[in-house]
Amino acid sequence: MSDFLLSLFWFLLFFGSAVYLAYNRVNLLTSTVSMGAILLAYLFYGDWHPLWLLVLIVAYAALVVPNLLEFRRERITRPALEAYRKMLPSMSDTEREALEAGNVWWDGELFSGMPDWDRLMSFPAPELSEEEQAFIDGPCEELCSMLDDWEVCDQRGDMPPEAWAFIKKHRFFAMIIPKQYGGLEFSAYANAMVIAKLASRSSVASSTVGVPNSLGPAELLMHYGTDEQKQRWLPGLASGDEIPCFALTSPQAGSDAAALIDNGVVCKGTFNGKQTIGIRLNWEKRYITLAPVATVLGLAFKLYDPDHLIGDKDEYGITSALIPVDLPGVEIGRRHNPLTIPFQNGPTSGKDVFVPLDYIIGGPENAGKGWKMLVELLSVGRAITLPSTAAGGGQAAAYASGAYTQLRRQFGLPVARFDGVGEALARIAGHAYIMNAAVSVTAGAIDQGEKPAVPSAILKYHCTELGRKVANDTMDVHGGKAIMMGPRNYAGRPYMATPIAITVEGANILTRSLIIFGQGAMRCHPFVLRELQAAQDKDTERGLVEFDDALFSHLGYAISNAARAFFLALTHAKFSRVPLNTPTRRYYQNVNRYSAAFALTTDFAMLTLGGKLKIKELLSARLGDVLSCMYLASTVLKHFENQGRRATDIPLVEWSVRTLMYHAQEQLHSFLRNFPNRPIAFLLRCIVFPRGRTYSSPSDELGRKLVTLITETGEARERLSEQAFKANEPGSPLGLLQEALELSERHLPMEKKLKQAQREGLIVSEYLGHQIDEAERAEVISKAEAAELRDYHEKVQFLMSVDDFAPDEFGRRAGGEEAAAATAAGEQKPPARKAKKKTSRKKVSKKKSKAKAGN
Numbered sequence: 096m097s098d099f100l101l102s103l104f105w106f107l108l109f110f111g112s113a114v115y116l117a118y119n120r121v122n123l124l125t126s127t128v129s130m131g132a133i134l135l136a137y138l139f140y141g142d143w144h145p146l147w148l149l150v151l152i153v154a155y156a157a158l159v160v161p162n163l164l165e166f167r168r169e170r171i172t173r174p175a176l177e178a179y180r181k182m183l184p185s186m187s188d189t190e191r192e193a194l195e196a197g198n199v200w201w202d203g204e205l206f207s208g209m210p211d212w213d214r215l216m217s218f219p220a221p222e223l224s225e226e227e228q229a230f231i232d233g234p235c236e237e238l239c240s241m242l243d244d245w246e247v248c249d250q251r252g253d254m255p256p257e258a259w260a261f262i263k264k265h266r267f268f269a270m271i272i273p274k275q276y277g278g279l280e281f282s283a284y285a286n287a288m289v290i291a292k293l294a295s296r297s298s299v300a301s302s303t304v305g306v307p308n309s310l311g312p313a314e315l316l317m318h319y320g321t322d323e324q325k326q327r328w329l330p331g332l333a334s335g336d337e338i339p340c341f342a343l344t345s346p347q348a349g350s351d352a353a354a355l356i357d358n359g360v361v362c363k364g365t366f367n368g369k370q371t372i373g374i375r376l377n378w379e380k381r382y383i384t385l386a387p388v389a390t391v392l393g394l395a396f397k398l399y400d401p402d403h404l405i406g407d408k409d410e411y412g413i414t415s416a417l418i419p420v421d422l423p424g425v426e427i428g429r430r431h432n433p434l435t436i437p438f439q440n441g442p443t444s445g446k447d448v449f450v451p452l453d454y455i456i457g458g459p460e461n462a463g464k465g466w467k468m469l470v471e472l473l474s475v476g477r478a479i480t481l482p483s484t485a486a487g488g489g490q491a492a493a494y495a496s497g498a499y500t501q502l503r504r505q506f507g508l509p510v511a512r513f514d515g516v517g518e519a520l521a522r523i524a525g526h527a528y529i530m531n532a533a534v535s536v537t538a539g540a541i542d543q544g545e546k547p548a549v550p551s552a553i554l555k556y557h558c559t560e561l562g563r564k565v566a567n568d569t570m571d572v573h574g575g576k577a578i579m580m581g582p583r584n585y586a587g588r589p590y591m592a593t594p595i596a597i598t599v600e601g602a603n604i605l606t607r608s609l610i611i612f613g614q615g616a617m618r619c620h621p622f623v624l625r626e627l628q629a630a631q632d633k634d635t636e637r638g639l640v641e642f643d644d645a646l647f648s649h650l651g652y653a654i655s656n657a658a659r660a661f662f663l664a665l666t667h668a669k670f671s672r673v674p675l676n677t678p679t680r681r682y683y684q685n686v687n688r689y690s691a692a693f694a695l696t697t698d699f700a701m702l703t704l705g706g707k708l709k710i711k712e713l714l715s716a717r718l719g720d721v722l723s724c725m726y727l728a729s730t731v732l733k734h735f736e737n738q739g740r741r742a743t744d745i746p747l748v749e750w751s752v753r754t755l756m757y758h759a760q761e762q763l764h765s766f767l768r769n770f771p772n773r774p775i776a777f778l779l780r781c782i783v784f785p786r787g788r789t790y791s792s793p794s795d796e797l798g799r800k801l802v803t804l805i806t807e808t809g810e811a812r813e814r815l816s817e818q819a820f821k822a823n824e825p826g827s828p829l830g831l832l833q834e835a836l837e838l839s840e841r842h843l844p845m846e847k848k849l850k851q852a853q854r855e856g857l858i859v860s861e862y863l864g865h866q867i868d869e870a871e872r873a874e875v876i877s878k879a880e881a882a883e884l885r886d887y888h889e890k891v892q893f894l895m896s897v898d899d900f901a902p903d904e905f906g907r908r909a910g911g912e913e914a915a916a917a918t919a920a921g922e923q924k925p926p927a928r929k930a931k932k933k934t935s936r937k938k939v940s941k942k943k944s945k946a947k948a949g950n
């Protein structure tokens with residue numbers, strides 16, 4: 096063997112073995128022994144140069160030292176810990192409470208750089224119980240059928256009283272309330288599916304039903320309420336006799352909700368004729384969903400105890416209490432107009448409202464624990480209501496757009512056949528699939544007891560953003576049909592509603608910039624939180640031992656991720672482990688690759704920027720995007736398995752994962768381009784992208800497969816829009832579009848006959864309506880066929896048509912005026928409201944008459 100080949104052999108042996116050991120995370124002792132054996136062999140058999148040998152010995156010493164526990168603790172860890180303590184990022188109580196909320200699930204695996212897919216795959220596919228399925232097929236379909244979105248939004252400004260009564264009767268507000276209190280006690284998955292169906296029909300209905308089943312009094316009571324409070328409130332909330340809302344946001348405190356100035360002061364007062372220690376409350380809240388019709392407010396305020404009536408503290412912090420709206424001093428009843436989507440939403444204020452201490456949720460011992468309660472519940476709630484609303488909207492949009500673009504013809508062809516339209520259709524289908532996957536897999540995990548705080552934030556942000564993209568594309572592919580508002584426009588109102596979901600429960604810019612990665616980095620990283628807690632341990636020696644272990648595990652993990660990121664990038668992850676040998680196996684490998692790259696980059700970002708990373712929002716948001724893309728791609732792969740690995744869905748899976756992982760690549764690349772420490776950025780680029788950015792977005796051909804999938808009738812189209820309301824009845828656009836689409840497919844042979852007759856000169860008209868007459872006369876088609884075609888043609892004409900209004904109808908919708916007057920008079924309020932609410936209504940009317948007098 097030549098000298099060169101011999102040197103190459105030894106180099107490859109050293110380098111390859113090091114990469115192999117690191118890639119597989121072989122433990123420190125075994126790695127040290129293995130590398131020692133190779134070094135020994137080199138000493139005996141190698142033709143070594145002294146300089147090269149010196150390098151190897153120094154490198155090997157670096158591997159040996161961490162094995163000397165006492166030495167490394169004293170000489171390395173102790174000074175490192177002191178330095179670390181000095182640069183510890185400051186953390187507010189609210190940040191700490193947010194960090195402690197929920198638990199770490201699949202997000203933790205993605206952060207590890209070596210996800211254990213078996214953990215995800217072992218979760219059972221979520222299923223509806225018979226009762227839940229019956230509810231969706233029964234009351235839920237019926238409610239959708241009762242709702243005419245145009246009437247609700249444009250004419251009435253509210254759902255009709257029968258719909259309110261139906262919602263209460265069938266306990267739509269009680270999906271999360273246990274049966275013992277009269278609730279439905281549905282799974283998170285069923286809750287999500289109900290909301291998705293309602294959202295496919297009416298944003299007003301989905302918002303109205305979503306709120307009581309999300310963060311609000313019922314949820315707070317179930318988790319933190321005393322038995323007495325549960326008995327007092329839950330049966331009424333389940334039956335709909337009590338309508339809840341949750342009032343956190345105030346004019347001064349929106350995104351920074353913890354900065355609220357609404358306050359409660361502990362004092363002595365009289366309640367129900369008795370002297371008692373209680374709280375005197377003053378608040379001003381806005382944007383509160385259901386407030387105008389609520390009978391009970393879940394109120395967040397800061398609690399003060401200047402006279403130390405309940406303890407030693409002056410100030411307790413954010414506290415949550417249940418406030419019946421009929422108490423003196425409570426103002427409620429006026430409405431906001433959220434982008435013309437008239438679900439009940441409005442301000443509320445309170446002046447010197449006195450309540451006993453046991454109105455605090457969970458009783459006086461929960462004073463000051465309000466923020467913790469909220470973030471804990473948000474860690475689950477954020478994954479359900481808004482994401483499933485977006486998913487339901489996406490399902491409806493995919494179903495409608497597929498059919499409409501197939502039925503609508505321009506230049507002699509269905510517009511779906513034009514690639515430009517097809518591109519938007521593919522996005523609609525793919526994005527709908529991603530949302531479905533994210534919602535169902537995450538809800539399934541919640542039903543298995545997970546409280547995935549970071550995935551919840553990912554779903555909140557990404558599903559609502561994907562929902563917005565779908566709504567935009569849906570507008571585009573419908574052209575003017577989606578612009579002209581009226582009963583026949585099913586796309587305009589959902590499009591207008593999208594910013595609402597974007598804004599509520601943590602506005603999206605903030606969620607992306609501060610929460611997903613900001614929380615994720617601390618929460619999900621296998622060692623960072625441990626290091627932080629060890630550094631803060633008051634027992635400094637115990638802290639040193641714990642910090643030492645976390646630090647050296649962290650180092651090993653970082654080295655392993657560097658090896659993995661590099662090797663996986665070089666080989667396009669072709670040899671990485673996958674849980675299943677299916678046509679989707681490459682996509683698991685893509686996630687494996689980016690998981691290692693992300694973990695490595697995150698470590699360097701935290702190491703070099705420390706606490707500053709939190710305020711470098713553009714950087715942390717991009718890392719959050721990479722994590723989110725991996726999470727969503729994993730749910731897509733799992734959803735495909737959960738749905739029985741249907742071959743017809745493979746294009747959807749491929750398009751979705753490709754789109755997501757391409758975005759992950761681009762975001763990681765832009766992160767490195769903007770990373771302030773240029774040498775580190777260069778090093779990371781060499782490790783993470785040694786072959787450049789090689790991952791490509793979905794091909795045009797793949798996009799066309801998705802177009803076929805949603806523009807042709809079939810099981811894949813139905814599955815994609817499984818929960819959408821598709822009844823074939825007047826006023827149900829999806830049902831009517833589907834009927835017309837089926838007819839168009841059935842009539843293809845007849846259309847072919849017409850085309851042939853045209854070519855032969857038997858038909859001269861360009862207009863289908865006349866062509867049918869001509870074809871019938873020329874006996875190209877039979878009388879029965881002509882009748883069928885006419886019927887089909889009429890249906891399509893109707894679906895393509897838009898509404899128009901008399902000039903004097905603008906600005907004075909007769910029904911609208913009546914409804915507005917009725918609402919002001921309280922007639923539109925849900926019938927079951929209690930008589931004792933009169934006090935507050937009087938106040939509203941007084942306020943209104945004052946305003947009128949002022950005008």
Ligand SMILES: Cc1cc2nc3c(=O)[nH]c(=O)nc-3n(C[C@H](O)[C@H](O)[C@H](O)COP(=O)(O)OP(=O)(O)OC[C@H]3O[C@@H](n4cnc5c(N)ncnc54)[C@H](O)[C@@H]3O)c2cc1C
Nearest residue numbers: 341342343344349350382383384433599600602604605608
């Ligand atoms: C229709 C509707 C229903 C609602 N229902 C309820 C309800 O039932 N109960 C309730 O309590 N509240 C409710 N809200 C309030 C909602 O939660 C707030 O609107 C939301 O938290 C944002 O607050 P803001 O509107 O004041 O926006 P602002 O806080 O003024 O934010 C403006 C913009 O700045 C961004 N931003 C702020 N800080 C940062 C930061 N540090 N980094 C990056 N970006 C940042 C935000 O993302 C946003 O884009 C509702 C709101 C709406 C619109």
